[in-house]
Amino acid sequence: MRLLLTEPDGGKLDDCDYRADLRDRVRIAYSAAAEMPQKKHAFPVGRGFAQSVGYPANLLDDLPAISSEAFAGVSNVSISAEIPSGATILDLGCGAGLDALIAARRVGPKGKVIAVDFSTAMLDRAQQAVINTTSVPSDTEIQ
Numbered sequence: 001m002r003l004l005l006t007e008p009d010g011g012k013l014d015d016c017d018y019r020a021d022l023r024d025r026v027r028i029a030y031s032a033a034a035e036m037p038q039k040k041h042a043f044p045v046g047r048g049f050a051q052s053v054g055y056p057a058n059l060l061d062d063l064p065a066i067s068s069e070a071f072a073g074v075s076n077v078s079i080s081a082e083i084p085s086g087a088t089i090l091d092l093g094c095g096a097g098l099d100a101l102i103a104a105r106r107v108g109p110k111g112k113v114i115a116v117d118f119s120t121a122m123l124d125r126a127q128q129a130v131i132n133t134t135s136v137p138s139d140t141e142i143q
Contacts, residue, residue, distance in 0.1 A: 023118070027118055027119050029041065029042060029043070030072060030095070030117075030119045030121075030122055031119045031120065031121040031122065032121075033045045033070050033072050033122075034070045034095075034096060034119060034121035034122040034124070034125050035121050037069045037070040038069075041072075043072055044072070045070060045071065045072045046068070046069060046070070046071060047060055047065070047068040047069060047071065049071060049072075050068050050071040050073070050076075050098065053073070053074075053075060053076050054075075054076040054079060054080075055068075055071075055076050055079065055098070056079075059079075059102070062135055063098065063101050063102070063129070063133065063135070064101075064128070064129040064132040064133050066096065066125050066128050066129050066132065067096045067097045067098040067101055067125065067126065067129035068096070068098055069096070070095065070096040070122065070125055071095065071096060071098050072095055072096075073095060073098065073099065076099075077099060078091075078098070078099035078100075078102035078103045078106070079102060083103055083106040083107060084107075085106070085107060085108045085110065085111065086107060086108065086110040086111050087107045087111050087112075088107075088111065088112045088113075088114070089103045089104075089107060089111070089112070089113045089114070090114050090116070091103060091113060091114065091115040091116065092116050093116070093117055093118075094115035094116060094117045094122070094123075094126050094142070095117060095119075095122045095125075095126070096122055096125040096126055096129065097115060097125060097126030097127075097129040097130060097142065098129075100113050100115035100126060100129075100130075100140060100142070101129055101130070101133060101135075101136055101140070104130075104136040104140045105135060105136060112140075112141070113140045113141070114141045115140065115141065115142045123142055126142045127142045130142060
């Protein structure tokens with residue numbers, strides 16, 4: 001699909017691939033949330049937001065703050081999903097790694113979690129979260 005996009009001031013952008021442009025804009029927005037989570041964003045970010053979608057405060061207390069400070073998820077699937085011990089979990093759009101860390105706890109030492117995101121800044125946070133925790137027994141891979 002190709003669209004002619006316009007700037008907010010009404011100026012026209014060059015004819016471009018809408019999907020690539022949208023993907024880049026979303027990546028930039030989520031990267032900004034990872035780099036400056038305390039700033040205002042176009043979407044909710046942070047620990048308070050994580051709690052508002054169902055992450056218990058005591059669980060967040062046990063995980064590295066770097067993973068909840070930039071939380072910008074849409075659900076608490078790592079809490080509500082059936083995740084058996086020993087499973088392999090793929091976390092697409094892992095963000096700062098909150099769900100990956102929770103899933104890693106749930107799959108245990110014989111399980112594996114593969115966390116993937118298109119924002120390098122979010123991946124950096126997720127990687128730091130994995131490095132800075134002792135409460136994750138499984139093989140957690142951040143890509």
